[in-house]
Amino acid sequence: MELAQRLQRIPPYPFLELARLKEQALRDGVDLIDFGIGDPDQPTPPHIVEALCEAARDPATHCYDESGFGTPEFRHAVGLFMRRRFGVELDTTSEIQTTLGSKEALAHIVWAYCDPGDIVLVPDPAYTVYRNNAIFCSGVPYPMPLTAQNAWLPDLDAIPRSVARDAKMIFVNYPNNPTGAVAELDFYRELVEFARQHELIICQDCAYSEVFYEGYQPHSILEVEGARDVAIEFHSLSKTFNMTGWRVGWAVGGAAHVAALSKLKSNVDSNTFMAVQRAATAGLTHFEDFAEERRRTYQARRDAMVEGLNDLGWRLEKPKATFYLWAPVPSVHSSESFCKALLTRCGILATPGGAYGDHGEGYFRLSLTVRADDPVARIQEALRRMREELSVSFD
Numbered sequence: 001m002e003l004a005q006r007l008q009r010i011p012p013y014p015f016l017e018l019a020r021l022k023e024q025a026l027r028d029g030v031d032l033i034d035f036g037i038g039d040p041d042q043p044t045p046p047h048i049v050e051a052l053c054e055a056a057r058d059p060a061t062h063c064y065d066e067s068g069f070g071t072p073e074f075r076h077a078v079g080l081f082m083r084r085r086f087g088v089e090l091d092t093t094s095e096i097q098t099t100l101g102s103k104e105a106l107a108h109i110v111w112a113y114c115d116p117g118d119i120v121l122v123p124d125p126a127y128t129v130y131r132n133n134a135i136f137c138s139g140v141p142y143p144m145p146l147t148a149q150n151a152w153l154p155d156l157d158a159i160p161r162s163v164a165r166d167a168k169m170i171f172v173n174y175p176n177n178p179t180g181a182v183a184e185l186d187f188y189r190e191l192v193e194f195a196r197q198h199e200l201i202i203c204q205d206c207a208y209s210e211v212f213y214e215g216y217q218p219h220s221i222l223e224v225e226g227a228r229d230v231a232i233e234f235h236s237l238s239k240t241f242n243m244t245g246w247r248v249g250w251a252v253g254g255a256a257h258v259a260a261l262s263k264l265k266s267n268v269d270s271n272t273f274m275a276v277q278r279a280a281t282a283g284l285t286h287f288e289d290f291a292e293e294r295r296r297t298y299q300a301r302r303d304a305m306v307e308g309l310n311d312l313g314w315r316l317e318k319p320k321a322t323f324y325l326w327a328p329v330p331s332v333h334s335s336e337s338f339c340k341a342l343l344t345r346c347g348i349l350a351t352p353g354g355a356y357g358d359h360g361e362g363y364f365r366l367s368l369t370v371r372a373d374d375p376v377a378r379i380q381e382a383l384r385r386m387r388e389e390l391s392v393s394f395d
């Protein structure tokens with residue numbers, strides 16, 4: 001049976017050969033060091049697991065969550081978190097929606113707003129969910145190049161006026177996957193003004209807001225006055241609390257946008273399991289100690305990797321947030337050929353930048369969520385292999 005056109009229109013994964021080589025290496029029993037997927041390697045904190053077990057024993061959590069927006073307790077915890085962390089005051093009855101992780105909501109917000117032919121402005125490189133859901137909706141994704149010269153922020157002035165006029169949505173993601181870049185309030189102010197001028201809805205993906213270093217604190221776009229009129233922001237417990245499998249997060253923004261997402265969702269899911277919402281509430285209520293310990297762990301890995309790569313010839317700055325490193329590939333290489341060399345010569349898995357869009361070409365991404373008894377030692381081992389097996393030049 002032929003697939004629906006919408007699925008056929010999704011571009012295939014561009015690096016099938018790399019995927020094949022990975023399978024082969026695994027079959028051959030190669031001691032792979034995996035910097036591929038951005039999935040925290042540590043378990044969910046015990047107090048969250050305990051809260052889930054207790055909640056799951058309570059029959060009151062076993063039925064549908066008929067609240068629509070998510071349980072009042074969870075929304076209350078989100079409201080306190082947003083106030084404490086960003087100084088943002090939300091109406092917990094209308095400006096917060098529980099989600100099944102942020103991916104689901106980032107997808108569904110497109111379905112809530114995008115009609116066939118509508119332009120959806122998407123960053124390039126980027127998490128592919130924004131672009132692919134625009135394609136699912138027969139919308140037209142319009143790539144906004146992110147470049148080192150512009151600190152990996154989209155250049156809003158470079159978007160042709162006719163495109164901005166016909167666009168309906170604009171996606172941004174800070175702290176950013178894959179580049180590790182962050183956005184300051186000046187950028188968000190400019191973005192809010194741009195959205196007002198062109199009647200766009202801003203979708204800001206804030207999944208990495210709590211993975212930051214050395215006292216830097218990423219912002220919420222809702223800190224900008226009036227932002228909620230034009231913006232909805234997506235948060236997640238996945239990366240902050242090592243909860244990727246639990247599927248829980250939230251969306252916040254103006255009541256109209258939250259209601260739009262809610263209406264869409266009410267036709268496709270019935271909210272996160274209420275026991276998971278209770279466990280997530282426990283996580284949000286006592287989040288700072290755990291989050292701080294996590295940051296120190298990733299920081300040690302970040303420092304080992306950046307300093308090691310710089311010893312090998314790179315000139316990388318340490319990212320202020322996320323657990324990703326985004327680095328140029330040495331000259332003579334494409335993203336794909338460099339990742340192939342890493343895999344076949346060093347047994348190292350990295351993601352070619354081109355997987356995130358055309359403007360990711362020339363870069364590769366390393367996720368610091370490496371699974372090992374001693375991840376820093378594993379990073380040192382990866383660097384040792386690279387030193388011995390690769391000659392690195394950027395001329």
Ligand SMILES: Cc1ncc(COP(=O)(O)O)c(C=O)c1O
Binds near residue numbers: 100104127176244
């Ligand atoms: C930029 C970005 N947004 C959203 C997500 C989805 O996270 P989740 O659905 O687990 O909240 C990811 C996952 O890797 C991501 O990288």
